[in-house]
Amino acid sequence: YDFLESGMAAADVFPGNATPTKELLKMLVYGTGVYLAPLHVCLSVAHNIVSSLRPYRGELAEPSRDRCLGTAVEVALSLIQGPSAEMPRIMVKRAGGNSHIVVCAGGPTTLGVGSVPHSQSHPQYAYLERKAVRLMEQIGQEARQHDTIVDILCAGTCPVRISILQPLVVASGGVLVLHDDFGESFGLNLQRSVKRAKGFRGVLEARFSDCIGVTRVIGPGKEAPLDGHESFKNDKAVAVQMLNVDECQSFAFTMELQEDIEEENVYFQFVARYTETRQINVTRIVTIRIPTTSSLSTYLQSVDEEVAAVLIGKRTVLLAKDASDAINMRASVDERMKDIAFKFGKAMPKTKLRRFPSELARLPEILFHLSRGPLLGSIVCHEDERAVIRNLFLHASFDLSMRILSPRLLMHREGGTFEELPAYDLAMQSDTALVLDHGTDVFIWMGSDLAADEAQSAAALAACRTLAEELTEQRFPAPRILAFKEGSSQARYLQARLIPVHKDPPYEQEARFPQLRSLKADQRAKLKSSFLHVDDLSMCEWMRSLKLIPPDPC
Numbered sequence: 001y002d003f004l005e006s007g008m009a010a011a012d013v014f015p016g017n018a019t020p021t022k023e024l025l026k027m028l029v030y031g032t033g034v035y036l037a038p039l040h041v042c043l044s045v046a047h048n049i050v051s052s053l054r055p056y057r058g059e060l061a062e063p064s065r066d067r068c069l070g071t072a073v074e075v076a077l078s079l080i081q082g083p084s085a086e087m088p089r090i091m092v093k094r095a096g097g098n099s100h101i102v103v104c105a106g107g108p109t110t111l112g113v114g115s116v117p118h119s120q121s122h123p124q125y126a127y128l129e130r131k132a133v134r135l136m137e138q139i140g141q142e143a144r145q146h147d148t149i150v151d152i153l154c155a156g157t158c159p160v161r162i163s164i165l166q167p168l169v170v171a172s173g174g175v176l177v178l179h180d181d182f183g184e185s186f187g188l189n190l191q192r193s194v195k196r197a198k199g200f201r202g203v204l205e206a207r208f209s210d211c212i213g214v215t216r217v218i219g220p221g222k223e224a225p226l227d228g229h230e231s232f233k234n235d236k237a238v239a240v241q242m243l244n245v246d247e248c249q250s251f252a253f254t255m256e257l258q259e260d261i262e263e264e265n266v267y268f269q270f271v272a273r274y275t276e277t278r279q280i281n282v283t284r285i286v287t288i289r290i291p292t293t294s295s296l297s298t299y300l301q302s303v304d305e306e307v308a309a310v311l312i313g314k315r316t317v318l319l320a321k322d323a324s325d326a327i328n329m330r331a332s333v334d335e336r337m338k339d340i341a342f343k344f345g346k347a348m349p350k351t352k353l354r355r356f357p358s359e360l361a362r363l364p365e366i367l368f369h370l371s372r373g374p375l376l377g378s379i380v381c382h383e384d385e386r387a388v389i390r391n392l393f394l395h396a397s398f399d400l401s402m403r404i405l406s407p408r409l410l411m412h413r414e415g416g417t418f419e420e421l422p423a424y425d426l427a428m429q430s431d432t433a434l435v436l437d438h439g440t441d442v443f444i445w446m447g448s449d450l451a452a453d454e455a456q457s458a459a460a461l462a463a464c465r466t467l468a469e470e471l472t473e474q475r476f477p478a479p480r481i482l483a484f485k486e487g488s489s490q491a492r493y494l495q496a497r498l499i500p501v502h503k504d505p506p507y508e509q510e511a512r513f514p515q516l517r518s519l520k521a522d523q524r525a526k527l528k529s530s531f532l533h534v535d536d537l538s539m540c541e542w543m544r545s546l547k548l549i550p551p552d553p554c
């Protein structure tokens with residue numbers, strides 16, 4: 001689109017069935033049109049352009065329509081490079097500031113670079129898919145070489161072929177997000193996408209005491225050569241090239257002891273070097289000293305259960321490439337639980353049971369959510385959705401990773417206050433409203449008794465919506481926020497994410513969910529009768545199936 005034309009939406013149209021020729025790109029770069037401009041300068045023109053878009057009125061089915069996403073990204077990259085694209089790379093001074101391409105996709109790429117047939121029954125589909133993946137990855141690498149991030153925001157119900165788009169996004173350091181439609185959540189992510197980058201050309205270096213070795217680095221980066229800023233004797237640093245410097249992303253280091261620790265302390269140092277968007281070079285150094293101990297109890301008490309769970313989760317999800325792998329990884333979570341109990345728990349006399357260590361009381365619940373939640377479980381139906389959530393989790397910041405791993409449940413109270421409760425189904429009481437934050441989704445559940453009172457229901461819903469917006473104000477991707485009533489079809493979204501504690505004996509229910517004691521006998525009976533029989537295990541049933549005794553609640 002030409003931003004020079006102020007009275008109407010004007011555009012140059014390129015064939016999308018192949019990479020544009022040099023002659024066409026020359027016309028684009030050296031022509032009279034203006035295709036890149038600061039938004040505040042061309043806002044009225046941009047509004048005219050968006051307003052000129054019309055729905056498709058042809059007869060082709062949605063998956064069969066021609067979409068040339070790969071070619072479009074190539075043209076966008078050519079515009080960003082400008083005349084420098086014709087010069088040898090050695091002669092080109094790198095552009096000042098990072099660039100950003102946001103792709104809005106409503107279906108699969110079926111034409112041009114990186115395209116596949118619209119039907120998966122095509123005799124050559126598997127071959128063409130592998131070819132498309134390679135081409136998309138090459139485009140992503142080309143974008144990364146020019147400090148350009150590609151984010152893809154998908155919307156609608158038409159499959160977009162995540163396996164083909166993901167390599168483009170990952171190679172460039174971008175994010176792929178799925179939406180139900182081009183609605184409020186899509187608009188929020190479009191805004192936050194263009195504002196999220198804090199810097200570029202980043203390198204993260206990590207150094208540790210000699211007895212510690214890094215086994216794996218998980219996050220949005222790739223191995224990088226050590227920079228020549230400093231020279232250390234026998235330097236064993238690990239260097240990672242950060243594909244994007246962003247507060248919403250993080251790196252996870254897994255380590256192992258290479259020899260016995262003889263010192264009273266071990267040391268960790270992280271050095272981040274990057275260039276801000278204002279062309280300021282930034283170096284940040286964090287050095288941590290951690291004391292050592294020979295006491296097993298002291299060691300266990302020092303473990304941050306949430307951090308340990310996120311590290312276990314990222315290592316596990318990294319190996320879950322598809323639905324078959326996810327089943328194997330659920331089994332690996334079971335084995336990890338047994339391993340922890342065997343090494344740190346207590347054997348019960350005259351039985352084969354082991355009690356899980358009380359110092360790690362929260363860990364089983366978080367790992368149970370990992371095993372049955374959207375990362376490894378089946379509550380998200382389509383494999384494309386699971387693939388997107390897994391990739392987001394592997395790259396996400398600690399806070400977002402923790403929310404994706406283990407949902408946070410809050411109950412609305414009188415006066416507009418909220419009480420945080422364990423994510424158990426016993427919280428689904430008909431006279432209350434609940435907010436469940438699960439990272440990529442936030443659900444608002446209105447009990448049937450509360451919904452019957454129109455005034456109270458409206459006030460509770462408004463308070464819940466305000467809380468949901470506050471919890472996710474800085475989050476990228478912005479989550480989908482859904483509100484529904486008890487007994488509706490959408491209520492299953494929330495119930496599937498809550499642990500079915502109602503299956504446990506009453507004494508365990510009260511121990512793990514003390515709020516239950518405040519209910520009268522008739523309220524408890526009504527709550528109990530509201531649950532249908534399910535095959536899902538409760539956390540306690542799961543642990544007993546592993547020959548483990550659950551720790552007492554925190």
